Amino acid sequence: MEMGCVWMRRVSSGNALSALLVKPPYSVSSPSLLSFLHLKSPPISSVGFSPPSRLPLSTAACSSSAALVPDDEDSFSSSSPRLGSYGKSGIPVKRSKVLLKEMRYVELEKWVQMQGFRPSQAMMLWKRLYGNHIWAHCVDELEGLNKDFKRMLAEYAEFKALSLKGIRTAADGTKKILFSLEDGLVIETVIIPCDRGRNTVCVSSQVGCAMNCQFCYTGRMGLTRHLTAAEIVEQAVFARRLFSEEVGPISNVVFMGMGEPLHNVENVIQAAHIMVHEQGLHFSPRKVTVSTSGLVPQLKRFLHESNCALAVSLNATTDEVRNWIMPINRKYKLDLLLQTLREELHRKKNYKVLFEYVMLAGVNDSIEDAKRLIDLVQGIPCKINLISFNPHSGSQFRPTPEEKIIEFRNILAEGGCTVFLRLSRGDDQMAACGQLGKPGPLQAPLLRVPQEFQMALNAPA
Structure with missing residues (x-):
């Protein structure tokens, strides 16, 4: 794998213990x-x-x-x-x-x-x-x-995989929950209330993230470890337990918190299955959305094994730009990612992928980008979410102005795309898209800015 595609770090650990098996209190003839x-x-x-x-x-x-x-x-x-x-x-x-x-x-x-x-x-x-x-x-x-x-x-x-550490409420009603894990690490979960009743819980799947996307605050942390299925499911359980009376039924789950969900594909598929069980949390599979930066083998596995929705963070229309802002593209190029989606979604009926596109001023928001995006998604049943970039400490990017986002959207719509604008929620409490987590002194490296974009990043706000 090329340098910069994956960034992980370790925390100190003790010695491993031998397995602890529970002796059943009653005599049974089942396997051990x-x-x-x-x-x-x-x-x-x-x-x-x-x-x-x-x-x-x-x-x-x-x-x-x-x-x-x-x-x-x-x-x-x-x-x-x-x-x-x-x-x-x-x-x-x-x-x-x-x-x-x-x-x-x-x-x-x-x-x-x-x-x-x-x-x-x-x-x-x-x-x-x-x-x-x-x-x-x-x-x-x-x-x-x-x-x-x-x-x-x-x-x-x-019964519990998490401990409640704190809750922070943003001016728009978005709530960021901090959870402590058994080993003392901390993760963040977001509750996004909606006046129309489409209340959403945004769950984390890892402590940190290895993908090192250059516009994401969580990516600055690197990866410490995967979350277990229990730690993922418990976030949704806590969300309903804590906020159902306050905001109403929580109907949607998005795996868009800390981490790359398909990097932890085993536990994410397990957790999603538990969430949609009809006698349990009973979320609709179409209302449980798993996001990925584009891990192709795991994406194929997810589409084969789960009926839940898929979101793909695209964020660029050329390999040159995506190699820079999303280093995973160096391993799985745009052509491979999009062709895989064409082939896999051809086998699934009435299924649309959601493309997420974070708008970065002067980087991926040109009229040419909009036209290329129309061509890229041809033959893929999809919807496109345009997302305003949410600034954070140490960020080198700027959000695209609103009028330019609207222009970009109109070009996509005229080209036959189904497109939506996703408003930022909870950014005053660092609860918006790309703002979760707390990088420590040891951080993932910033990648070299291509020459053609240095002027755009250095332009005055």
Whole structure:
């Protein structure tokens, strides 16, 4: 992979612990829990901008301070089978307890049976975790369940994957939630209320991001680690639990928070499946949107395995510009990305991809860009979102003036494209698109500005 395509860093870690298996409190004839969870050692190695030392790993269970990152080539070709609830992401198991929100319903049902209880108990538990306006975070909130079952859950199951750290409310009502993870890291989730009832939760999929998109504040962080499926699902659970009464039902989920979702494709597909389960959170698959910067193999896998919506961050109409502002383009060029979409969407009926296009003054907002964009998306069932750039500390870009965005939109519309303008929400609390996260002293590198754009970036605001 070319330099600049992926940027990761490590945090300090302790030694890996051996696997902790739960002995069922009741006699069962089912396969062992080890067999069910497939606990084994995933390959772990250094990647990108990271120290040469490697972390020891004996099992998928490791100390709570560990942050383990897979090799970049392995992670970009995530075609290996799931390693159960914990293995692939390489993050710590919460002590010896099973994380309930890590499992799809069929996995939860199997685990419940292994503990000696009927499948119906699993469905009752599932509804209390995700439905019935309960969104349980502890055993005490599981009214109506068998006492022995609740006692087993208290001893062997963990309900929460996140801890609430704080909530910040923007002038327009957008809310940014800060969550602490088990290892002390922090992620951000955004609630976007809408007067028309289309309330949205924007979830994160990673701590930081490896893609190093030059216009994104989160990209300045580099990648620390993937989030587990449980940590992703819990963001949506918290959103409904905290804000359903205040803003109304939360009907939409967008994977547009911290991280590149398809870099963590295993856990994102798992989380999205849990979110759309009809007896659980029951989001419509068309209202759960997973965004990507253009990881082609994972994009194909997502379209094959999930019925949820797909958004692609395009942001440029030439490889030269996209190589600079979105280094992943050096690995997966525009032609490959767009041809893959043509082929894959031809097999899916009534399915449209959403192209996201962040407008950067003097970089990608010319009339020629608009005309090229019309040509690029030909043959792809799509909608286009034009997004105003949201400034942040250290940014070298400027937002395109509103009148020029409208001109750009009109050219696309005249060319037969379905196009929308997406307003910034929550920017006064750094909750808008591209503003999440908190880069530390060690940051991803800024790439060299091509000669033809240096004047545009240095122009007065």
